[in-house]
Amino acid sequence: MRINPFIYGALVLVLFFGVILGFQSAGIWSVSGKTDSSGRAVNPSATDVSTIKGWMTLEQIATAYNVPLADLLKQFNLPADTAPSTAVSKLENDTFSVTNLRTWLQSRMQPTDATPPAAPSPAPVATAAPVAVTPAAPTASTAATGSGSDRTINARTTFQNLYDWGVSKETVQKILGGDAPLLPSAVIKDYVTGRGLEFSTIKTQLQAEVDKIK
């Protein structure tokens, strides 16, 4: 049977969109980790700190865990005028990370009659002034190459960048638990999260190694 080329083209588009719309109407669709399959914003669970993600905002965290934003900022020596809409990952520095935030929130959730665990206090700083916040957004070049002049590990830094900065493969393997990617071009964050590890923890350890070499 012969098919008209116009009909053929129309069939292609109808079939392609039909399948997508079918899945969408069944609720099987999500274009971001920030929304669930029904398009609702994903928020941290008030009872599980492991649901906190780096892209979540301070406001989301403060609301979910019923923590005054000012207390949170003060705890981690973050500037008091930090916008509530700032993502947690954008504020990461030597003393503040997703992991530290989780630990602190977890400690706040403990019953008050129990011996309170030591909240992770920020690393001592040289001055009484709040710790300088890392730039809100990396420049295009540092974001792209992960190899800014300050040698800061970010979400796009590759293992090759680390090796170029003088960190040995053995050190990387040690931090990753005896494991290292075959391809040095692998992005550290992708590799680490793919292995089910916490990026912020690994990042802190790797950054310490980079800082030793500086």
Add this chain to the structure above:
Amino acid sequence: MAIPPRTLSGSVKPRVRGIKALLTHHTFRRISQLGFAAFIAFLVIQHVVVGEESGIVTPSAEAFCPFGGLETLYKYITSGGSFVAHTHLSNVVLLVAVLVVALLLRSAFCGWICPLGFTQDMVSSFSKFLQKRIPPLRRGINSLKKRGARLAVLDRYLRYVKYLVLAWAVGGAAYFGYMVFRDYDPWSAVINIAEFSWTPGAIILIVTLVASIFVERPWCRYACPLGAASGLLGKLSPIYLKREQSACTNCKICTKACPVGLNVHTATTIRNADCMTCLECVGSCPRNGALEVKIGLPIVGK
């Protein structure tokens, strides 16, 4: 004894002029490709302008890449719903849509939808446009093509490279848990253009675009892993192209029109995995009934 001239069964297609000449499936295909390319361009710009810090979710264009679905599929199935970095449920859904289209209508995604294919088409069309108007350029490119013709023997073997790329990209993602192909993917370089860096993918993209001046669809012919997967599945499709020998004058216009360089004029049925059913051959054929899209039994055709 003189051989009687062959009687052709098809009539010559009437020459159409003016606005009617634009009402072809070729125009329809270009509009479709342009629409998808514009959508991706919108996503890329929106993601850069709005950013991720605002309360609005601006999806990355990576969330609309069907190949991301293929890379994350293993993890999605084995982990019970989690994805490799940079992929989401949308990637899996789009992959299913591409594979369903391939199963029923061959690799039409490549010919009618893929924005990277469209980009290559545009470079090739621009090259042809310039060659028509600048004779020295035409002569230069023809001279280069003649010299490069010696390498044509490699074409047959290079076409298998895309299957190796497919195995590496999918197998690597399954084994390592992250997208090993991402840094080498020219499409990834396009959609992350705002964070441009000299990744292998960016270099491959530039090579692909330069090669498109001389050869149509170089990435699709030799290296595209999604096209490889789609083409293989398309072999099971009931759709095929049929060349009616009794109506064909062997003018080779169809072969010249084929963007992936298939010898359409010597085939009786075209079921090649590389065929992306763009139907340029059908549109360019000057005779009615000589080359048509047919639906028949899967695999065997007819």
